[in-house]
Each structure stands twice: as structure tokens, then as C-alpha cells.
Amino acid sequence: EVQLVESGGGLVQPGGSLRLSCSASGFTFSSYAMHWVRQAPGKGLEYVSAISSNGGSTYYADSVKGRFTISRDNSKNTLYLQMSSLRAEDTAVYYCAGGGPGGWGQGTLVTVSS
Amino acid sequence: DIVMTQTPLSLSVTPGQPASISCKSSQSLLHSDGKTYLYWYLQKPGQPPQLLIYEVSNRFSGVPDRFSGSGSGTDFTLKISRVEAEDVGVYYCMQSIQPSFGQGTKVEIK
Numbered sequence: 293e294v295q296l297v298e299s300g301g302g303l304v305q306p307g308g309s310l311r312l313s314c315s316a317s318g319f320t321f322s323s324y325a326m327h328w329v330r331q332a333p334g335k336g337l338e339y340v341s342a343i344s345s346n347g348g349s350t351y352y353a354d355s356v357k358g359r360f361t362i363s364r365d366n367s368k369n370t371l372y373l374q375m376s377s378l379r380a381e382d383t384a385v386y387y388c389a390g391g392g393p394g395g396w397g398q399g400t401l402v403t404v405s406s
Numbered sequence: 407d408i409v410m411t412q413t414p415l416s417l418s419v420t421p422g423q424p425a426s427i428s429c430k431s432s433q434s435l436l437h438s439d440g441k442t443y444l445y446w447y448l449q450k451p452g453q454p455p456q457l458l459i460y461e462v463s464n465r466f467s468g469v470p471d472r473f474s475g476s477g478s479g480t481d482f483t484l485k486i487s488r489v490e491a492e493d494v495g496v497y498y499c500m501q502s503i504q505p506s507f508g509q510g511t512k513v514e515i516k
């Protein structure tokens with residue numbers, strides 16, 4: 293069974309940085325592309341970023357391009373999202389997804405506020 | 407960017423009655439590999455999204471057969487043959503060609 297557990301969320305000031313982690317188990321992590329999706333309070337789902345199985349290819353939504361960096365450590369079965377120059381509009385629950393289209397974590401809340 | 411447009415945005419359904427949600431994409435979702443990368447998710451209150459349908463019409467493991475997906479190219483539909491109380495939540499279509507989600511359709515029980 294695919295299990296994804298996010299961590300690293302919290303309260304950060306505008307302009308600050310935060311690194312999210314997603315620990316994966318139950319599947320061969322190094323064989324799957326991985327994704328980050330976010331959901332602002334009371335809003336719909338927004339696709340944020342993706343990374344190929346070997347980390348050689350990445351994708352970013354325009355809203356985060358140049359500020360967020362996705363990476364992965366296949367030796368640790370862990371996905372990361374480094375977020376910098378954070379804005380109020382980045383406030384959201386951030387979900388890790390992968391291991392096939394059915395794999396989603398429970399999410400971690402990021403709040404950007406002074 | 408590929409824009410996904412869902413209709414309706416909300417739906418109130420009597421238990422046992424059918425329901426249908428439309429999803430239209432601004433570009434064809436047919437990939438050069440012959441697959442169409444259109445997915446349907448249900449997000450129940452307080453939970454992460456759960457996959458219902460992948461690649462237009464394939465039910466994910468454990469999904470009841472009252473859920474079905476159809477369509478091609480740019481026009482897709484999710485149908486629930488007989489809505490049950492546990493089906494309430496927000497339904498999203500999603501494409502993974504240039505990943506994006508529809509706005510969501512909130513389904514409630516009358």
C-alpha cells in the first residue's frame with residue numbers, strides 16, 4: 293500500500309523560506325514520478341510541481357516558478373519542496389502525491405503571515 | 407496552459423438518483439502514446455483527494471461500479487449511476503499532460 297507522509301509545514305513570515313518533506317513507503321519510490329499539489333483554505337486543488345523518477349526532469353506551475361525547488365533523494369525514499377520568497381497567497385495545505393495516481397499524503401499546512 | 411472547465415459547479419442529488427459532471431479541456435488530452443491522461447478525484451470533507459477514475463474510464467481499485475467515466479479528446483464525463491450519501495464531496499477532473507485541475511464540483515445530498 294502506498295503511504296506518503298508530509299512534514300515541514302508551519303507558520304512563516306512573508307519573504308521567508310520553508311522546506312517540505314514527503315516520506316514514501318509501500319512502493320518502489322525510485323520508479324515513480326512524484327508531485328506536489330496545494331489547496332488554499334476553502335479553495336480548489338492547484339498543481340504545484342513534479343519531478344521525474346530519477347530527478348532529471350522537473351515541472352513547476354507558473355505561480356511558483358523561480359521560488360520553489362522540487363527535489364528527491366531516492367536513497368531515502370523522500371521528496372522535498374524547497375519554498376522561498378513565500379507570499380501570503382502560498383498559504384495552503386500542501387499534498388505530496390505519487391506512486392501511481394492514487395497515492396496521496398494527508399497534507400501539511402503552510403501559513404505565510406506576519 | 408491547458409484549462410479544465412467543469413460543469414456544474416454544484417449539484418444537489420436525491421439518493422438513488424443519477425448524477426453527471428462534465429469536464430472540458432482547452433486542448434486535446436490524447437497523448438502521442440495513444441493514452442488520454444484524464445483523471446477524476448473525489449475529495450471528501452477534511453480528507454485528501456481520492457482517485458476514482460484514471461485514463462478517462464478506468465475505475466481505480468476499490469471504487470464502486472456506480473462510478474463511470476467516459477469521453478475523448480477534450481470532452482469528458484463522470485457519471486454516478488445511483489448517488490449514495492457517502493458520495494458527497496467535491497469532484498475534480500485533472501489532466502497530466504500539462505498538469506492542472508478543474509475548479510471542482512460540489513455534490514450534496516437533497
